[in-house]
Each structure stands twice: as C-alpha cells, then as structure tokens.
Amino acid sequence: MTKDGNNNRGAAESGVQRFYDGANILVTGATGFVGKALVEKLLRSCPGIETIFLLIRTKKGMSPKERLKELLDNGVFDRVRDSGALSKVVAIAGDVMDPGLGISESDKARLTSQVTIVFHSAATVKFNEKLQDAVKLNTMGTQAVIELCKDMAKLQAVVHVSTAYSNANRTHVDEKVYPPPASPIGVVECVKHLSPDLVEHLGEAIIAKDHPNTYTVTKAMAEALVSEEAENLPISIVRPSIVTGAWQEPFPGWVDNISGITGIMMEIGRGTIRSIICNEKYLVDIIPVDIVVDTLIVAAWQTANSRRNSVTVYNCTSGSLNPIYWHQLGKLTLKHSKTTPSKYLQWYPGFSFTTNRGLHNFRHLLQHELPAFLVDLLLRIKGSKPIMLKLCQRFSMAAKTGEFFALHEWKFTCENQKSLARDLNKEDQVLFNTDITKLSWDSYIHLFMHGIRKYVMKDTPETLPAAMRKLNRLLWFHRIGKMLMMLLAYKLIRTIRFR
Structure with missing residues (x-):
C-alpha cells in the first residue's frame, strides 16, 4: 500500500478507506491552508468517496463556482489532477457569517439528505479581529453548522477544528472542554442586538480576564457549543497547535501562506528580522499540516465507530510527544x-x-x-x-x-491523539500518519525552509x-x-x- 492509497485492497484492507467508501462529505473553510490540504488528502487517499461539498462564499466579485475552479487549479491538487477525482468536488454557495450559513433551500435539502461526514474548519485566525466579526465567524458559524448537522439524516461524524490555544489562560490543557470565558449564547445575543462599539467594549472586558485576543475567546466559546450537542450528534474536536508546512504530504515542505511563524521564518531567512521578543527556553508547539489533516480524517472514523455521549477532544500538538524549543x-x-x-x-x-x-x-x-x-x-x-x-x-x-x-508555555495532554495511531491497523498507519514522534526536527525544518x-x-x-x-x-x-x-x-x- 502506498501513501496514495491507490491499490487493489487485499487482506490488509484499510479500515479508514472503507469507512469513507460512498461518503458524502461537507467541508467548511476549504479555501484555507488546512482546508486545501484536507480536501486533497481525502481525494487522494480515500478514492471511494462519492462527493465532497465545499461551502464557499462570494469574494472579491468571484462567485463560489469561480472560486472553486481557482481552488482546484492550485498546484496542491497536482497529484490527483489526472485521476478524475476533482470532479467529485462540488461548490455550495454560502457563508458561515450568514444566518443558516446562507445556503439555499435546495442546497440545504441536498446536504441534509446526502451528507455523512462534516469537517468544520472555517474560522477567522486573525488575532486582532474585532469581537463582532470573530463571534460571527468562529462562534455563530459553528452554531449554524451544528444546526445544519441536526437535520442530516445519514450523519456519521462531525469534526470541529478548534485550536490548542482555545484555553490560552491555562498552562496545562487536558483533552476536554473547559468552561468558556463567557456564555456563548449571551455573547451571541449581544452581537445580534448591541451596537458594534458596545460589543467591542464587551470584548475588551472578556479578554482582560485571562485571554490574549478575540481568536482564542471565540474558539473557546465555539467548543462549549460543540460540547453541549455531544449527546445529540456524533461530534469531536481537534485542537491543532501552530500549524506549519507539510512534513510529507501533499509535497514535502508545502505551505501556501506567510501567516504567523511561517512569515517570521521566511524573513529570518531573508535577513530582514534581527530581533524577536520571545523566551527562547520555552517550548514552541508546532505541528505539520499533514499530521493535522490525517488526524482530522482518522478522528472522523474513530468518532463514528465509538459513539459517546460526551465530546472527544484531540490535542493535535507536538510538545509532549516530540518537543522543540x-x-x-x-x-x-x-x-x-x-x-x-x-x-x-x-x-x-x-x-x-x-x-x-x-x-x-x-x-x-x-x-x-x-x-x-x-x-x-x-x-x-x-x-x-x-x-x-x-x-x-x-x-x-x-x-x-x-x-x-x-512569552508563554503550555503543556498539552495527548492521550486521545496517541490513541488514533494505536487504533489503526498497519495499513492505515502508513496511509494516515498521526504520529509526530517519528519526525526529525532538523530534517523537517530543512524541508520547511525549502518549501517557503x-x-x-x-x-x-x-x-x-x-x-x-x-x-x-x-x-x-x-x-x-x-x-x-x-x-x-x-x-x-x-x-x-x-x-
């Protein structure tokens, strides 16, 4: 079996591939860094997938269909371009900031009758986003996705993509949902009915308690909403730390943005950054995008096969498994x-x-x-x-x-994350690598700098x-x-x- 998964299945059949056979999948946030890599990996390693629906909004005068074409023209899909797999990808016009995700009635009927697996990755990752916009995207958007999922007749698994820093106020973070810094429903009602200025004052008050920015606050509130629905939906949460370029897939070193640490590493390499505020003795918890993507795919499989009444959380991090400072x-x-x-x-x-x-x-x-x-x-x-x-x-x-x-350091528990690799057979461990312990940071940073x-x-x-x-x-x-x-x-x- 190759990493592509393009073989005739034999005795060592992939259980994860079999789970995705005939699946109809909804992905939000597919035009983002993690989203692109997720769609590509699903198409390449799960050839039995029926359809992948992508929620795409109109942007800069481009319609969802035009944006889908632009997305699929991206070089990240070169490994699946000749297989015909791209024809499985369908654009659904919508926006996570709109009521009901802005989906038409006909599209809603199609999704609720066909979709079996949902990956909710759409979010704003801007640390300095205004609270009103961050709540609409990260919290209310999650709420709208949950409501849509409740109507899905064939739903088997929902995976919510959060962040390891949703609990930035804690130095030790277990794989569980903590009480949010404010009532999600209360904050949502404030955003709906108060003026933008009052909402920003509210945001300052919430952040002043123990969070660094609106991103971590709204992701924490989104997790609370997800947790409340765990009895009604087969749902799990994956918390990546700082997502960096690919280790192996779709291409070694692949990255498509200069956000956060990638931009800093690029400018260090160009010689333009000479000083950085940082405690160099602390752990830097970075995780390659392909480890994140494989974790999402396997988490959906595990969620469907081990239905629980409480949400399962996966801390997709490196610090406790393969630390780098x-x-x-x-x-x-x-x-x-x-x-x-x-x-x-x-x-x-x-x-x-x-x-x-x-x-x-x-x-x-x-x-x-x-x-x-x-x-x-x-x-x-x-x-x-x-x-x-x-x-x-x-x-x-x-x-x-x-x-x-x-300037801060966190310790993340990773027992659920480690269980993913343990639950996979040898075939799936090759196809879907969720194990960061085998990575050499020296060789990886070489690949990452080359990828930049x-x-x-x-x-x-x-x-x-x-x-x-x-x-x-x-x-x-x-x-x-x-x-x-x-x-x-x-x-x-x-x-x-x-x-």
Whole structure:
C-alpha cells in the first residue's frame, strides 16, 4: 500500500478507506491552508468517496463556482489532477457569517439528505479581529453548522477544528472542554442586538480576564457549543497547535501562506528580522499540516465507530510527544536558510531572541527601521515607490500580535491523539500518519525552509547558485559592518574616557 492509497485492497484492507467508501462529505473553510490540504488528502487517499461539498462564499466579485475552479487549479491538487477525482468536488454557495450559513433551500435539502461526514474548519485566525466579526465567524458559524448537522439524516461524524490555544489562560490543557470565558449564547445575543462599539467594549472586558485576543475567546466559546450537542450528534474536536508546512504530504515542505511563524521564518531567512521578543527556553508547539489533516480524517472514523455521549477532544500538538524549543527552532531556521538561500535575500541571516522589550526596541530601530528607511531613500532617488518601511512595520505588527504565544508555555495532554495511531491497523498507519514522534526536527525544518522558498517565494532551483553567491557577498558586508560598528563603539568609549 502506498501513501496514495491507490491499490487493489487485499487482506490488509484499510479500515479508514472503507469507512469513507460512498461518503458524502461537507467541508467548511476549504479555501484555507488546512482546508486545501484536507480536501486533497481525502481525494487522494480515500478514492471511494462519492462527493465532497465545499461551502464557499462570494469574494472579491468571484462567485463560489469561480472560486472553486481557482481552488482546484492550485498546484496542491497536482497529484490527483489526472485521476478524475476533482470532479467529485462540488461548490455550495454560502457563508458561515450568514444566518443558516446562507445556503439555499435546495442546497440545504441536498446536504441534509446526502451528507455523512462534516469537517468544520472555517474560522477567522486573525488575532486582532474585532469581537463582532470573530463571534460571527468562529462562534455563530459553528452554531449554524451544528444546526445544519441536526437535520442530516445519514450523519456519521462531525469534526470541529478548534485550536490548542482555545484555553490560552491555562498552562496545562487536558483533552476536554473547559468552561468558556463567557456564555456563548449571551455573547451571541449581544452581537445580534448591541451596537458594534458596545460589543467591542464587551470584548475588551472578556479578554482582560485571562485571554490574549478575540481568536482564542471565540474558539473557546465555539467548543462549549460543540460540547453541549455531544449527546445529540456524533461530534469531536481537534485542537491543532501552530500549524506549519507539510512534513510529507501533499509535497514535502508545502505551505501556501506567510501567516504567523511561517512569515517570521521566511524573513529570518531573508535577513530582514534581527530581533524577536520571545523566551527562547520555552517550548514552541508546532505541528505539520499533514499530521493535522490525517488526524482530522482518522478522528472522523474513530468518532463514528465509538459513539459517546460526551465530546472527544484531540490535542493535535507536538510538545509532549516530540518537543522543540524556541532556541532550537531559531538555530535550525538560520542553519537551513543558509543551505538553501533565496534570491530575495536582503541581508546575511542572523537574529537574536530577547525578553527585554527596551533592548528589542533599540534593535528594532537600529536593525529594522533604519535599514528600511535607507532602502526607501534609495528607491525614492531612483524614482521607484518606497515599500520597505511599510513592509517592516507590517511584519512588526504581525510579530507583536503573536508575542503572547512566544512569552508563554503550555503543556498539552495527548492521550486521545496517541490513541488514533494505536487504533489503526498497519495499513492505515502508513496511509494516515498521526504520529509526530517519528519526525526529525532538523530534517523537517530543512524541508520547511525549502518549501517557503519554493511555494511562497516562488523561487526556482535555478536561482540557487546565484543566491549562494549573494549570501557569501552579504556575509562579507555583514562582517565588515560589524567591525566598523565595533570600531565606532571603541572610539566613542575612548572619547568619553579621555574627555
């Protein structure tokens, strides 16, 4: 059996594949990072699937059908493009922010009569989202999906994609649903009936208690709603930590965005980030997207086969199973940014972590804003549009929104997560890898940095020799710059001393 699952099934038949035979699946959030990888994996490794319905909203003047075509044209689906599997994917016009998901009556009738498995992945992952929008997407959207699921005649499993940081106020997080920071129904009613300004004041009050942002608050409230329906629905919750590029599938290192830690690693590799607010002694809980996707697929199978009256929670995390610390991640990022540099290098890679905000602000001014200002000055002289200072400020804001997670550490229990691999036969353990313990962080970060270069920066292998030459030139400039700075500091000290 290959990872593709394209074989004639024999004695060692895949139980998970058999579960998905004839399945009609509804996926929300399919245009997101995890959503794309999930749809691709289902099509490739579960060939018996009947239909995958994707809830897609109109966006930027593009209809759901046009957005579906754009999605399926994405390179992530190249491994299944010639198999005819893409014809199984159907767009359902709707929006999780609309009442009843904005689905037409005819589409609702089709979904409620056919769908057997639901993956609810749609959410806003912006940490600084206004509470009103975060509640509509993360909490009310989940509520609407649950209501739709209640009408599904053939429903076997619902998997709600949450986050390991839905309980960011706790340092130890078990695989259970905790009391939310506020009543989900109460907050939903406030969003429906109060002015946006009053809702934002409410959000500030809730966050001030013990949560870092509206994202974690609204995901916690969504979990509470899911838990309340566990007696009525076969439902489970998967909590990924920080989702990063693919370990093996659909392609090693595959990633399609620069959100969060991916953007920071990219800019470290380009030499533009020199200082980061972070406690380097803490665990950084990152999890490859293909581990997350396989966990979702197997969780649905396990949920259907072991119906319980309480919700099963899977902490899809790495910290307690295969830990890596911030200082290790930093060193590996630097190491592999120098073995496969990009032609978009701005300076020789090098940075440091600090928890001292004053020191960080000084470094930020000297090593981030000043160089960006000088580059913009040169661009103005050449008659080009200045962009570097704006980019610098944008990445600074992005880093600031994630500071809470770099200055705190969590311990996640993973017994249910470990049970997924234990319950699989050997065939399924190959097809659906939920085990993070076999991953080597050194080789993985190499793949991830290469993936950022290839899939995000669109840098081709042909540019590598020129990029290596550029890296070596920048190394000399970097050394000369350090020597000049040391000489300047020496002269200043002598001047002050002998004055």
